[in-house]
Amino acid sequence: SRAFALCARFEPEVIRWAAEACISLTEGEIMQGRFRRNPAVTLDNYLEIIRRKTASLFSAGARTAAHLAGAEPAVVEAMAQAGEHVGLAFQVSDDLLDVVGTPAVTGKPRGLDLRDGNPSLPIVLAMRRDPELARLFAQEEIGTAEVEAGLVRIRRAGVLGPVAELARGHVAAALTALAHLPPSMCRTALEALAHGLDERPA
Numbered sequence: 001s002r003a004f005a006l007c008a009r010f011e012p013e014v015i016r017w018a019a020e021a022c023i024s025l026t027e028g029e030i031m032q033g034r035f036r037r038n039p040a041v042t043l044d045n046y047l048e049i050i051r052r053k054t055a056s057l058f059s060a061g062a063r064t065a066a067h068l069a070g071a072e073p074a075v076v077e078a079m080a081q082a083g084e085h086v087g088l089a090f091q092v093s094d095d096l097l098d099v100v101g102t103p104a105v106t107g108k109p110r111g112l113d114l115r116d117g118n119p120s121l122p123i124v125l126a127m128r129r130d131p132e133l134a135r136l137f138a139q140e141e142i143g144t145a146e147v148e149a150g151l152v153r154i155r156r157a158g159v160l161g162p163v164a165e166l167a168r169g170h171v172a173a174a175l176t177a178l179a180h181l182p183p184s185m186c187r188t189a190l191e192a193l194a195h196g197l198d199e200r201p202a
Contacts, residue, residue: 007064014064021060028053037117039127039134046124050091051084058087075180082177082190089170089197095120096163097200099154111147114154121166126157133157171198 007018032049035041062083066076097106098113099122113120117137127134133153136146154160174194181187 017060021056024052024056035119041119054091055084055087059084078177078180082174085170085174089167092167114150115147122154125159126154129157
């Protein structure tokens with residue numbers, strides 16, 4: 001609603017982008033809810049969830065900003081792609097920090113995704129290798145000790161490297177898209193933002 005209120009002063013195209021982002025976000029949240037505590041969730045399901053729930057907002061914001069700045073259509077679309085990849089990198093790295101992050105640094109306890117039954121990437125990948133983790137994920141309620149045991153299982157499953165690599169891949173794709181911008185302080189700041197997702201403190 002706030003997005004629509006802010007966009008109302010602009011042309012219909014901007015309003016349409018905001019509407020599409022809101023729809024995508026809602027669809028992503030509904031899809032995530034459908035796979036909550038559901039061990040049948042697949043990698044494709046996960047990627048579709050975060051593309052809709054997270055990346056769509058980053059993409060819409062980047063596209064709208066470029067458009068309102070008067071960029072050429074090709075640059076507007078490149079910035080939409082950059083935003084999408086930044087959003088995907090952000091979500092994947094956030095999933096990783098939920099397993100390996102230090103609460104004093106991240107500001108939140110580890111294991112929230114496992115406790116709440118949210119299909120994060122480390123969980124989705126590790127469940128394919130560890131039936132006991134799948135059983136924990138499916139439980140309606142999971143205690144602190146079980147969450148910690150589940151995190152140990154995720155770390156032992158050997159999935160954290162591929163998760164980090166996926167985040168780095170999206171950072172690289174974002175940087176490629178940002179190369180469509182001419183050199184400037186703004187481009188440097190956006191590149192630093194992208195690099196920062198690959199270097200988030202744990």
